[in-house]
Amino acid sequence: MSLVPTPSQTVGPFYGYALPFPGGAEVAPVGHPDLITVHGYVYDGAGQPVPDALLETWQPAPDGSRGGAPGSMRRDPVTGRIVGRDGVTFTGFGRIATDADGHYAVRTLPPGGVPYLCVLVFARGLLHHLYTRAYLRAEEDALLSAVPAERRGTLLAVEERPGTYRFDIRLQGPGETVFLDFG
Protein backbone atom coordinates (compact mmCIF):
# COMPACT_ATOMS: atom_id res chain seq x y z
CA MET A 1 0.00 0.00 0.00
CA SER A 2 1.26 3.47 -0.81
CA LEU A 3 -0.76 6.45 0.39
CA VAL A 4 -0.42 9.99 -0.92
CA PRO A 5 1.05 12.27 1.75
CA THR A 6 -0.76 15.22 3.28
CA PRO A 7 0.70 18.46 1.85
CA SER A 8 2.78 20.82 3.94
CA GLN A 9 1.65 24.37 4.75
CA THR A 10 3.59 27.23 6.31
CA VAL A 11 3.90 27.46 10.09
CA GLY A 12 2.74 31.09 9.62
CA PRO A 13 3.58 34.04 11.87
CA PHE A 14 1.53 33.17 14.98
CA TYR A 15 2.89 29.88 16.34
CA GLY A 16 4.73 31.69 19.12
CA TYR A 17 2.18 31.05 21.89
CA ALA A 18 1.83 27.43 20.87
CA LEU A 19 4.95 25.62 19.71
CA PRO A 20 7.96 27.02 21.61
CA PHE A 21 8.14 25.68 25.16
CA PRO A 22 10.15 26.56 28.26
CA GLY A 23 13.48 24.75 28.17
CA GLY A 24 13.11 23.90 24.48
CA ALA A 25 16.70 25.01 23.87
CA GLU A 26 18.11 23.29 26.97
CA VAL A 27 18.64 19.78 25.64
CA ALA A 28 21.63 18.95 27.87
CA PRO A 29 20.97 17.72 31.40
CA VAL A 30 21.55 20.41 34.01
CA GLY A 31 25.20 21.04 34.88
CA HIS A 32 26.52 18.36 32.52
CA PRO A 33 30.29 18.83 32.10
CA ASP A 34 30.22 18.05 28.35
CA LEU A 35 27.67 20.73 27.48
CA ILE A 36 28.08 22.43 24.12
CA THR A 37 26.30 25.50 22.76
CA VAL A 38 25.33 25.77 19.10
CA HIS A 39 24.08 29.19 18.07
CA GLY A 40 23.73 31.46 15.09
CA TYR A 41 21.45 33.58 12.96
CA VAL A 42 18.85 32.75 10.33
CA TYR A 43 19.02 35.07 7.29
CA ASP A 44 16.74 35.61 4.31
CA GLY A 45 17.72 36.19 0.68
CA ALA A 46 18.32 39.90 1.30
CA GLY A 47 20.70 39.12 4.16
CA GLN A 48 18.14 40.25 6.73
CA PRO A 49 17.72 38.25 9.94
CA VAL A 50 14.55 36.15 10.16
CA PRO A 51 12.86 36.85 13.51
CA ASP A 52 10.02 34.38 13.00
CA ALA A 53 11.78 31.11 12.27
CA LEU A 54 11.36 28.03 14.42
CA LEU A 55 14.22 25.54 14.55
CA GLU A 56 14.12 21.97 15.77
CA THR A 57 17.16 19.85 16.50
CA TRP A 58 17.42 16.07 16.76
CA GLN A 59 20.47 13.96 17.53
CA PRO A 60 21.73 10.73 19.04
CA ALA A 61 22.61 10.63 22.71
CA PRO A 62 26.36 10.79 23.52
CA ASP A 63 26.38 6.95 23.68
CA GLY A 64 25.12 6.85 20.09
CA SER A 65 21.61 5.63 20.89
CA ARG A 66 18.94 7.09 18.61
CA GLY A 67 15.75 6.26 20.49
CA GLY A 68 15.37 9.61 22.22
CA ALA A 69 13.24 9.76 25.35
CA PRO A 70 9.95 11.38 26.36
CA GLY A 71 9.98 14.38 28.64
CA SER A 72 11.08 17.31 26.47
CA MET A 73 7.92 19.19 27.48
CA ARG A 74 7.21 17.54 30.83
CA ARG A 75 4.09 18.84 32.52
CA ASP A 76 3.06 19.83 36.03
CA PRO A 77 -0.11 17.82 36.70
CA VAL A 78 -1.33 20.44 39.19
CA THR A 79 -1.27 23.50 36.94
CA GLY A 80 -0.88 21.86 33.52
CA ARG A 81 2.12 24.13 32.86
CA ILE A 82 5.25 22.94 31.16
CA VAL A 83 7.94 22.42 33.78
CA GLY A 84 10.47 21.32 31.17
CA ARG A 85 12.95 18.48 31.17
CA ASP A 86 13.77 16.66 34.38
CA GLY A 87 17.42 17.75 34.29
CA VAL A 88 18.63 14.15 34.02
CA THR A 89 17.17 12.49 30.91
CA PHE A 90 18.62 13.26 27.49
CA THR A 91 15.64 13.45 25.09
CA GLY A 92 17.67 14.44 22.01
CA PHE A 93 15.04 16.94 20.86
CA GLY A 94 15.30 20.74 20.87
CA ARG A 95 12.89 23.43 19.68
CA ILE A 96 14.03 27.04 19.52
CA ALA A 97 12.30 30.12 18.08
CA THR A 98 14.63 32.79 16.69
CA ASP A 99 14.55 36.04 18.63
CA ALA A 100 13.91 39.56 17.27
CA ASP A 101 17.50 39.58 15.93
CA GLY A 102 17.03 36.28 14.12
CA HIS A 103 19.33 34.58 16.64
CA TYR A 104 18.97 31.15 18.24
CA ALA A 105 21.03 29.16 20.71
CA VAL A 106 20.72 25.54 21.79
CA ARG A 107 22.65 23.91 24.63
CA THR A 108 23.12 20.20 24.20
CA LEU A 109 25.59 17.32 24.41
CA PRO A 110 27.88 16.12 21.62
CA PRO A 111 26.03 13.60 19.40
CA GLY A 112 27.37 10.07 19.72
CA GLY A 113 28.67 8.27 16.62
CA VAL A 114 28.05 11.07 14.13
CA PRO A 115 29.60 14.54 13.74
CA TYR A 116 26.34 16.46 13.23
CA LEU A 117 23.07 17.74 14.71
CA CYS A 118 19.96 17.39 12.52
CA VAL A 119 18.32 20.78 12.05
CA LEU A 120 14.80 21.46 10.81
CA VAL A 121 13.72 24.98 9.81
CA PHE A 122 10.17 26.32 9.86
CA ALA A 123 9.31 29.98 9.18
CA ARG A 124 6.63 32.35 8.09
CA GLY A 125 7.04 32.49 4.32
CA LEU A 126 8.35 28.94 4.13
CA LEU A 127 5.63 26.71 2.68
CA HIS A 128 7.51 23.47 3.34
CA HIS A 129 10.10 23.03 6.08
CA LEU A 130 13.79 22.57 5.31
CA TYR A 131 16.30 20.06 6.67
CA THR A 132 19.97 20.77 7.14
CA ARG A 133 22.79 19.56 9.39
CA ALA A 134 25.18 21.40 11.69
CA TYR A 135 28.49 19.51 11.49
CA LEU A 136 30.60 20.01 14.60
CA ARG A 137 33.60 18.40 12.92
CA ALA A 138 34.56 18.38 9.24
CA GLU A 139 34.43 14.59 9.15
CA GLU A 140 33.70 13.15 5.70
CA ASP A 141 30.51 11.10 5.59
CA ALA A 142 27.92 10.14 2.97
CA LEU A 143 26.52 13.66 2.82
CA LEU A 144 29.63 15.83 3.13
CA SER A 145 31.39 13.89 0.38
CA ALA A 146 28.36 14.37 -1.92
CA VAL A 147 28.16 18.16 -1.43
CA PRO A 148 30.14 20.29 -3.91
CA ALA A 149 33.28 21.56 -2.17
CA GLU A 150 32.32 25.22 -2.56
CA ARG A 151 29.07 24.68 -0.63
CA ARG A 152 30.36 22.29 2.03
CA GLY A 153 31.27 25.13 4.38
CA THR A 154 27.60 26.03 4.85
CA LEU A 155 27.16 22.76 6.79
CA LEU A 156 30.17 23.27 9.06
CA ALA A 157 29.69 24.88 12.44
CA VAL A 158 32.63 27.06 13.50
CA GLU A 159 34.04 26.44 16.96
CA GLU A 160 34.34 29.99 18.30
CA ARG A 161 35.80 28.84 21.61
CA PRO A 162 35.88 25.42 23.26
CA GLY A 163 32.32 24.09 23.38
CA THR A 164 30.67 27.02 21.58
CA TYR A 165 29.81 26.58 17.91
CA ARG A 166 28.46 29.13 15.45
CA PHE A 167 26.07 27.83 12.79
CA ASP A 168 24.24 30.38 10.62
CA ILE A 169 21.45 29.43 8.25
CA ARG A 170 21.01 31.34 4.96
CA LEU A 171 17.68 30.53 3.37
CA GLN A 172 18.64 32.05 0.01
CA GLY A 173 21.31 33.93 -1.87
CA PRO A 174 25.11 34.08 -1.47
CA GLY A 175 26.30 31.37 0.88
CA GLU A 176 22.90 29.68 0.75
CA THR A 177 22.82 26.81 3.22
CA VAL A 178 22.75 23.29 1.82
CA PHE A 179 19.30 21.82 2.46
CA LEU A 180 18.50 18.15 2.25
CA ASP A 181 15.97 15.86 0.60
CA PHE A 182 15.35 12.48 2.22
CA GLY A 183 12.96 11.25 -0.49
Added chain:
Amino acid sequence: MTHVAAPLPDGLSQEQMDAEVAKVQAGTDGAVHPPRGFPPYRSSTLRHPRQPLIPVRDPEAVELSGPAFGLTDVTALDRDLTRQHAGEPLGERITVTGRVTDRQGRPIRRQLVELWQANASGRYAHQLDQHPAPLDPNFTGFGRCLTDDEGRYSFTTIKPGAYPWRNHVNAWRPAHLHFSLFGTAFTQRLVTQMYFPGDPLFAHDPVLQSVTDPAARARLVAAYDHGLSVPEWSLGYRWDIVLDGPSATLFEEDR
Protein backbone atom coordinates in the same frame (compact mmCIF):
# COMPACT_ATOMS: atom_id res chain seq x y z
CA MET B 1 19.87 26.97 -10.58
CA THR B 2 16.10 26.84 -10.51
CA HIS B 3 14.05 29.52 -12.22
CA VAL B 4 13.84 32.73 -10.20
CA ALA B 5 10.51 34.53 -10.45
CA ALA B 6 10.34 38.29 -9.96
CA PRO B 7 8.69 39.31 -6.69
CA LEU B 8 5.11 40.53 -7.00
CA PRO B 9 4.51 44.22 -6.29
CA ASP B 10 2.51 45.66 -3.40
CA GLY B 11 -1.14 46.45 -3.76
CA LEU B 12 -2.35 43.75 -6.11
CA SER B 13 -6.12 43.32 -6.19
CA GLN B 14 -7.73 39.97 -5.47
CA GLU B 15 -8.43 39.55 -9.19
CA GLN B 16 -4.78 40.20 -10.06
CA MET B 17 -3.67 37.80 -7.33
CA ASP B 18 -6.05 35.09 -8.51
CA ALA B 19 -4.58 35.50 -12.02
CA GLU B 20 -1.03 35.15 -10.63
CA VAL B 21 -2.06 31.98 -8.80
CA ALA B 22 -3.60 30.55 -11.98
CA LYS B 23 -0.44 31.38 -13.93
CA VAL B 24 1.81 29.49 -11.51
CA GLN B 25 -0.56 26.54 -11.18
CA ALA B 26 -0.79 26.14 -14.96
CA GLY B 27 2.96 25.55 -15.11
CA THR B 28 3.19 22.86 -12.43
CA ASP B 29 2.70 19.11 -12.31
CA GLY B 30 0.86 17.14 -9.65
CA ALA B 31 3.30 17.75 -6.80
CA VAL B 32 2.23 16.68 -3.32
CA HIS B 33 3.77 19.62 -1.49
CA PRO B 34 3.75 23.33 -2.33
CA PRO B 35 6.80 24.70 -4.15
CA ARG B 36 8.85 26.64 -1.61
CA GLY B 37 9.05 29.59 -3.94
CA PHE B 38 5.44 30.55 -4.71
CA PRO B 39 5.32 34.23 -5.75
CA PRO B 40 1.61 34.75 -4.89
CA TYR B 41 2.52 34.01 -1.24
CA ARG B 42 4.74 37.05 -1.13
CA SER B 43 6.53 36.17 2.12
CA SER B 44 8.03 33.17 0.33
CA THR B 45 10.04 35.36 -2.07
CA LEU B 46 13.18 35.77 0.05
CA ARG B 47 12.70 32.73 2.24
CA HIS B 48 13.23 29.76 -0.03
CA PRO B 49 16.45 28.22 -1.33
CA ARG B 50 17.24 28.58 -5.02
CA GLN B 51 19.78 25.79 -5.08
CA PRO B 52 18.36 22.28 -5.48
CA LEU B 53 18.11 20.19 -2.32
CA ILE B 54 20.87 17.62 -1.87
CA PRO B 55 19.48 14.08 -1.82
CA VAL B 56 20.37 11.93 1.19
CA ARG B 57 19.73 8.21 0.74
CA ASP B 58 21.92 7.00 3.58
CA PRO B 59 20.36 4.21 5.65
CA GLU B 60 22.54 5.36 8.56
CA ALA B 61 21.18 8.93 8.53
CA VAL B 62 20.15 10.05 12.02
CA GLU B 63 17.04 11.68 10.49
CA LEU B 64 15.58 8.19 9.99
CA SER B 65 15.02 8.09 13.73
CA GLY B 66 13.10 10.73 15.62
CA PRO B 67 12.08 12.24 18.94
CA ALA B 68 9.82 10.37 21.37
CA PHE B 69 7.01 11.82 23.45
CA GLY B 70 5.00 10.25 26.22
CA LEU B 71 2.39 10.68 28.91
CA THR B 72 4.59 13.14 30.77
CA ASP B 73 4.48 15.55 27.80
CA VAL B 74 0.68 15.98 27.70
CA THR B 75 -2.15 16.25 30.19
CA ALA B 76 -5.59 14.77 29.66
CA LEU B 77 -7.06 18.27 29.34
CA ASP B 78 -4.75 19.37 26.53
CA ARG B 79 -6.97 17.90 23.81
CA ASP B 80 -9.92 20.07 24.85
CA LEU B 81 -9.26 23.70 23.91
CA THR B 82 -12.64 24.75 25.34
CA ARG B 83 -11.65 23.86 28.93
CA GLN B 84 -8.43 25.79 29.41
CA HIS B 85 -10.03 28.83 31.13
CA ALA B 86 -12.68 29.58 33.74
CA GLY B 87 -15.46 30.06 31.20
CA GLU B 88 -16.57 28.66 27.87
CA PRO B 89 -15.09 30.21 24.75
CA LEU B 90 -17.37 31.86 22.22
CA GLY B 91 -17.97 30.07 18.95
CA GLU B 92 -19.20 26.90 17.34
CA ARG B 93 -17.98 23.91 19.37
CA ILE B 94 -16.40 21.23 17.17
CA THR B 95 -14.58 17.93 17.51
CA VAL B 96 -11.86 17.05 15.04
CA THR B 97 -10.54 13.52 14.79
CA GLY B 98 -8.68 11.31 12.36
CA ARG B 99 -5.82 8.88 11.91
CA VAL B 100 -2.14 9.59 11.39
CA THR B 101 -0.34 7.03 9.23
CA ASP B 102 2.85 6.78 7.23
CA ARG B 103 2.94 6.31 3.44
CA GLN B 104 2.52 2.56 3.94
CA GLY B 105 -0.68 3.09 5.88
CA ARG B 106 0.84 2.01 9.19
CA PRO B 107 -0.50 3.93 12.20
CA ILE B 108 1.79 6.43 13.88
CA ARG B 109 1.41 5.30 17.47
CA ARG B 110 1.75 7.38 20.63
CA GLN B 111 3.22 10.38 18.88
CA LEU B 112 2.66 14.06 19.53
CA VAL B 113 0.04 16.08 17.65
CA GLU B 114 -0.10 19.84 18.25
CA LEU B 115 -2.90 22.16 17.13
CA TRP B 116 -3.11 25.97 17.20
CA GLN B 117 -5.65 28.35 15.79
CA ALA B 118 -7.38 31.73 15.81
CA ASN B 119 -10.48 32.25 17.96
CA ALA B 120 -14.06 32.35 16.64
CA SER B 121 -13.56 36.00 15.61
CA GLY B 122 -10.44 35.21 13.60
CA ARG B 123 -7.82 36.52 16.04
CA TYR B 124 -4.79 34.77 17.49
CA ALA B 125 -3.67 35.08 21.11
CA HIS B 126 -0.41 36.62 19.82
CA GLN B 127 0.46 40.25 20.42
CA LEU B 128 1.60 40.78 16.84
CA ASP B 129 -1.90 39.89 15.60
CA GLN B 130 -3.52 43.32 15.52
CA HIS B 131 -6.61 42.37 13.51
CA PRO B 132 -9.32 44.48 15.18
CA ALA B 133 -11.45 41.51 16.19
CA PRO B 134 -12.03 40.71 19.86
CA LEU B 135 -9.74 38.46 21.86
CA ASP B 136 -11.62 35.82 23.85
CA PRO B 137 -10.48 35.62 27.50
CA ASN B 138 -11.72 32.04 27.54
CA PHE B 139 -9.77 30.86 24.52
CA THR B 140 -6.04 30.55 23.91
CA GLY B 141 -6.23 28.25 20.90
CA PHE B 142 -3.50 25.70 21.53
CA GLY B 143 -3.86 21.97 22.20
CA ARG B 144 -1.83 18.75 22.22
CA CYS B 145 -2.51 15.07 22.27
CA LEU B 146 -0.78 11.76 21.70
CA THR B 147 -2.08 9.42 19.03
CA ASP B 148 -3.46 6.10 20.27
CA ASP B 149 -2.41 2.61 19.16
CA GLU B 150 -4.45 2.99 15.95
CA GLY B 151 -2.82 6.35 15.19
CA ARG B 152 -5.98 8.28 16.11
CA TYR B 153 -5.97 11.82 17.47
CA SER B 154 -8.91 13.85 18.72
CA PHE B 155 -9.48 17.47 19.73
CA THR B 156 -12.43 19.45 21.02
CA THR B 157 -12.26 23.13 20.11
CA ILE B 158 -14.26 25.91 18.45
CA LYS B 159 -14.39 26.68 14.77
CA PRO B 160 -11.93 29.52 14.05
CA GLY B 161 -12.95 32.60 12.11
CA ALA B 162 -11.56 33.81 8.80
CA TYR B 163 -9.17 36.75 9.09
CA PRO B 164 -7.53 39.38 6.90
CA TRP B 165 -3.81 39.47 6.16
CA ARG B 166 -1.68 41.84 4.15
CA ASN B 167 -0.51 39.66 1.29
CA HIS B 168 -2.55 41.73 -1.20
CA VAL B 169 -5.54 44.08 -1.10
CA ASN B 170 -8.52 42.51 0.68
CA ALA B 171 -6.66 39.26 1.37
CA TRP B 172 -8.54 36.90 3.72
CA ARG B 173 -7.49 33.52 5.00
CA PRO B 174 -10.17 30.82 5.05
CA ALA B 175 -10.83 29.34 8.51
CA HIS B 176 -8.12 26.82 9.34
CA LEU B 177 -6.46 24.84 12.12
CA HIS B 178 -2.66 24.64 12.23
CA PHE B 179 -1.34 21.12 12.89
CA SER B 180 2.15 19.92 13.85
CA LEU B 181 2.90 16.20 13.61
CA PHE B 182 5.75 13.84 14.45
CA GLY B 183 6.24 10.44 12.84
CA THR B 184 8.61 7.69 13.84
CA ALA B 185 11.40 9.48 11.96
CA PHE B 186 12.55 13.12 11.87
CA THR B 187 12.14 12.88 8.06
CA GLN B 188 8.38 12.49 8.59
CA ARG B 189 7.89 15.76 10.44
CA LEU B 190 4.93 17.77 9.16
CA VAL B 191 3.46 21.20 9.83
CA THR B 192 0.31 21.92 7.89
CA GLN B 193 -3.17 23.46 8.01
CA MET B 194 -6.62 21.85 8.02
CA TYR B 195 -9.50 23.63 6.30
CA PHE B 196 -13.28 23.33 6.63
CA PRO B 197 -15.39 22.02 3.74
CA GLY B 198 -17.11 24.41 1.37
CA ASP B 199 -15.32 27.62 2.39
CA PRO B 200 -15.85 30.29 -0.31
CA LEU B 201 -12.41 31.75 0.45
CA PHE B 202 -10.51 28.69 -0.86
CA ALA B 203 -10.22 30.05 -4.39
CA HIS B 204 -8.79 33.36 -3.15
CA ASP B 205 -6.18 32.07 -0.71
CA PRO B 206 -2.59 31.87 -2.01
CA VAL B 207 -1.52 29.74 0.98
CA LEU B 208 -3.98 26.93 0.23
CA GLN B 209 -3.51 27.45 -3.52
CA SER B 210 0.26 27.04 -3.09
CA VAL B 211 -0.60 23.34 -3.18
CA THR B 212 -0.94 23.46 -6.93
CA ASP B 213 -2.57 20.07 -7.53
CA PRO B 214 -6.37 20.09 -6.89
CA ALA B 215 -6.39 16.52 -5.55
CA ALA B 216 -3.55 17.37 -3.15
CA ARG B 217 -5.39 20.52 -2.01
CA ALA B 218 -8.49 18.46 -1.31
CA ARG B 219 -6.49 16.42 1.19
CA LEU B 220 -6.14 19.53 3.37
CA VAL B 221 -9.93 19.86 3.70
CA ALA B 222 -11.66 17.94 6.51
CA ALA B 223 -14.95 16.12 5.96
CA TYR B 224 -18.00 17.02 7.98
CA ASP B 225 -19.07 13.74 9.60
CA HIS B 226 -22.53 13.76 11.14
CA GLY B 227 -21.73 10.56 12.98
CA LEU B 228 -19.03 12.44 14.89
CA SER B 229 -21.38 15.25 15.89
CA VAL B 230 -22.53 14.98 19.49
CA PRO B 231 -26.22 15.76 20.14
CA GLU B 232 -26.75 19.08 21.92
CA TRP B 233 -22.98 19.57 22.07
CA SER B 234 -20.66 19.74 19.03
CA LEU B 235 -20.22 19.30 15.28
CA GLY B 236 -17.80 16.62 14.09
CA TYR B 237 -15.09 16.73 11.46
CA ARG B 238 -12.83 13.95 10.24
CA TRP B 239 -9.36 14.58 8.87
CA ASP B 240 -6.82 11.82 8.24
CA ILE B 241 -3.15 12.67 7.86
CA VAL B 242 -0.46 10.80 5.91
CA LEU B 243 3.14 11.62 6.80
CA ASP B 244 5.69 11.80 4.00
CA GLY B 245 9.29 10.69 4.30
CA PRO B 246 11.18 7.46 4.90
CA SER B 247 11.86 5.88 8.27
CA ALA B 248 14.40 3.36 9.53
CA THR B 249 11.80 0.57 9.33
CA LEU B 250 11.15 1.35 5.66
CA PHE B 251 14.83 0.98 4.87
CA GLU B 252 14.93 -2.32 6.71
CA GLU B 253 11.96 -3.65 4.73
CA ASP B 254 13.64 -2.65 1.49
CA ARG B 255 16.64 -4.82 2.18
